[in-house]
Amino acid sequence: MARAQSRLSAGTLLFDCEGLVKWCQADQRVTSMVREAQDNDFRVVVSAITPVEAQDVRVKADRLRWFLSRLRVEPVSEEVSMSAIELLRIARLHGHKYAIDAIVAATALRAVKPVIMLTSDEDDMTTLCGKSVKVVRI
Template identity: 70%
Template sequence: MARARSRLSAGTVVLGCEALVRWREADQRVTAFVREAQDSNFRVVVSAVTPVEAQDIRVKSDRLRWYLSRLKIEPVTEDIASRPIELLRDARLQGRKYAIDAVVAATALRSVRPAVILASDADDMSKLCGKAVQVVPV
């Protein structure tokens, strides 16, 4: 039997903090999305700042490390570090509340296209990324 063609094609999926947490907790929807992305040759990545935000002291860090070993951790390069300021200004957002989201958005904007972000704050991510990145709420 022929395998149904995936809705995804080679590109990048960026997991925001909540998506990483839900994947670690075996959320069916997020797990299925990650599996489909990987099966479709998408790079599944997190920004280097996301694991810091996702760490829960009640959960063994070995569990988070295991999930991170299945992803590409994108460094916060000089290019990525300078972009969030512009993104925040353009989106008219400011403050610590949006800082990590802006770094994750900058990571997605520098990723191989098509780029998709799985995030709990879809409205803010859409403001930060514009139409260049598809934002999927989790």
């Protein structure tokens, strides 16, 4: 029996904060997308800053650690920081409101293509990533 053609092919599935929180909460849609990504050799990734932002009372620390152990946590290097600064300059954005989004966007732009980002902040992430990243609102 032939395997059904998937919407995904080898690349990267990246979470922002809300994506990670929903996965930790076993959101059916997000869990399904992670399974499909893994079945199709996608890397499932977060920026190292995302768990810091995701840490709140909605997700217990042990559960967050367990889920993080199942994906790749990309470091926030000097190169990523400089890319984030450039993204903010190009988009004419600044301040702490956009800083974490810019780091996540810079991480996405450096990831193995194609990149799908699961986010609750579709507008800002589309502004920062352009057409290089498929931004999916969750």
